[in-house]
Amino acid sequence: MSEERSLNFLEQIVEEDIAKGVNGGRVHTRFPPEPNGYLHIGHAKSICLNFGLAKKYNGQTNLRFDDTNPVTEDTEYVESIKEDIKWLGYEWANELYASDYFEQLYQFAVTLIQKGLAYVDDSSAAEIAAMKGTPTEPGKNSPFRDRSVEENLRLFTEMREGKHPDGSKVLRAKVDMASPNMHLRDPLMYRIKHAHHHRTGNAWSIYPMYDFAHGQSDSIEHITHSICTLEFVQHRPLYDWFIEQLNIFPSHQYEFARLNMTYTVMSKRKLLQLVNEGHVTGWDDPRMPTISGYRRRGYTPSSIRHFAERIGVQKRDNLIDVGLLEFCIREELNKTANRVMAVLDPVKLVITNYPEGQTAELPAENNPEDESAGSRTVTFSNTLYIEREDFMEEPPKKFFRLGPGLAVRLKYAYIIKCDSFEKDADGNVTTIYCSYIPESLSGGDTSGLKVKGTIHWVSAAHAAKAEVRLYDRLFSVENPAAEEGDFKSFINPNSLEVVKEAYVEPVLLDAKPGDRFQFLRLGYFCADTDTVPGKPVFNRTVTLKDTWAKEAKKG
C-alpha cells in the first residue's frame, strides 16, 4: 500500500538524521520571511518545503519574521504574509519575530566582545568597503580592530544608549580579513539606526544585521533543519562560527535553488518597482506572481501545492515553464468548476425558422466531469449572441464552426445551418441568419445529422452583462531578469484586456467574489473582489487548452 515515491535531497537528509537519532529524531523547521513585501510563488515553494517536511516527519514549523531592518518593514506586510500562509493551508506552531530576540542577541554580542571576538569600528561605510578587499584580493585590518575589551564594551553600550549618530560606528566580528570567503572578513554585527521599529518602537538605536540575527534565531528556537536558498551557502560558515563561539544549539542550514519561472520576475525588489511605478494595480494584481495575485486570479491553494510538489527541489539553477503552473490549475478546475456560457465578443445570430417571441428552457449539465454538480436550464430563443470568432466568411478546410452553408450544434440546443449574413459599411459582420433542425434537440436528436463543431451562445433577450478581465503573461520574454537593460522594457503591453460588456448566463449575476467557473470553450474564470451584486466582474484564471488556435497559427 505504501506509495513508492523517491525522496528529494532534503527528505533524505531528514531521514538520515532521524535514523541516526540526531536531535532525538526531532524535526523542527521554520519559514523566515522579512516583512518588507508580499510573498510570491517562490516563497510558496519554500513554504511547502518547510511546512511539508515538518508535517511529513511529525515535526513543527515556526513562522518567524526576520525583522531586523526597521526602515523597510511594516505591519501591513506581516498581516499579508500570515494571510497568504494560512490560505495555502499551513499552520505554524509559533508566531515569532527576530525582534523578540533583540535583548538576547545583544547579550550574545557582549559575550563575543568579552571573548575578544568582536570590536567597535569607527570607520565609515566606504572605508570598510575599501578595506574589505575583493573576492581575489585579501582585505586589510581596520585600525580599530585591536581596541581593548573594555573600550569595546563601553562604546557598544553607548551605541545602544543612542549616544552616537547613524553610521558613525558599527560592531564587527573579529574573524579573518584574509579569508577567501568574503563573509568571514570581519562581518558587521550591528549598525546604528535611530529608526522606529514596527514592533519594538524606539526602544533600540542599534539593530543586528541579518547575518548576526538569523543563525542565532534558528538556534534560540532549536530549529533542527534550517532551510534556505542557495545564495546563503557561503554565509553558513559564519553562522556555524557564531554558534561555535557562543556555544549554543547547533542548527544546521541546508540550501536549495530558488524558483525561477518563465515570463515573470521573482525578486521582491522588482515586484515592488512594478507596484510603486504603477505597472500593475497592486501587490495582488492578478498578473503578479504573488500569492495574493494568484489568489485573486482564481488559483486554488491545492493547485499551488501540487505545483510545488511537481517542480521538486534541487541545488541546480532552474527556469520552470509557467505552463506547468497552468497545467496544475486546469487539472483541478476541470474537475471542480461548473460550466457556464459567456460570449465575450458578440455577434448577433437570428434563427429564421424559430418563432419570434418563443422561448424554451433547455437543461444543461453543470459539469460533465462531476455528475453530482447537477444541472441548470438555459433560455433559448430566436435571437442569440455567439462568439465573433466562431464565424468566418471564407472558412478554411478544417474550420469546424459557422460559415456560409456550414452547420454546427448550439451547445445544449439544436443543430443550425448558416443561410446568410449581413455586413456593415466597414465590412464587419453584423447579423448571421440560420435555420435550425427541430429534430436535432440535444438529448433527443432524431435528425441523424452529424456535425463536427459545437459552439456556445446566449439568448440576446435573456443574457446578463458582466465585465471580464483577460490576462496574459506580464512579460513578453522568457527570462526578463536575464535580458540586457531594464526589465520593465519587456513588460507585455497586452497583459490585460478588459471586456466591459460581455454577455453571460443570468446565473452569473449571483456570483460572489472567489467563485470559479469554466466559461465554456474559453477558459476558467473567477469572480473578482470588485464584484458587486448585479454587476459581476470576472478574472480569467487561465484559458482552456486550445489546439485549434495552435492549428490556425500554423496556417
Added chain:
RNA sequence: UGUCCCAUAGUAUAAUGGUAGUACGACAGAUUUUGGUUCUGUUUGUCUUGGUUCGAAUCCAGGUGGGACAACCA
C-alpha cells in the same frame, strides 16, 4: 586570476555501483454535444577526457560550461 555551489530529453525531476524512468511540453491517432476532458502511441537525455571496477549517470582526477560571493539589505 580567489573561494563556494552546480551539470540527466525542450523544461523540470528520479535512478544512491547493476535494464536511464516519471511529469509537463511537442507530435500522431482514438473518443467526445467544450477543437476541453479522457485514452493510446511516438519523439528527444547522462557536459567532456581520463581513472577505479566484472560493471559508472552514480566513485576519483583534470578540463569545459553555468551560477553565487566585495549592501551599515535580507
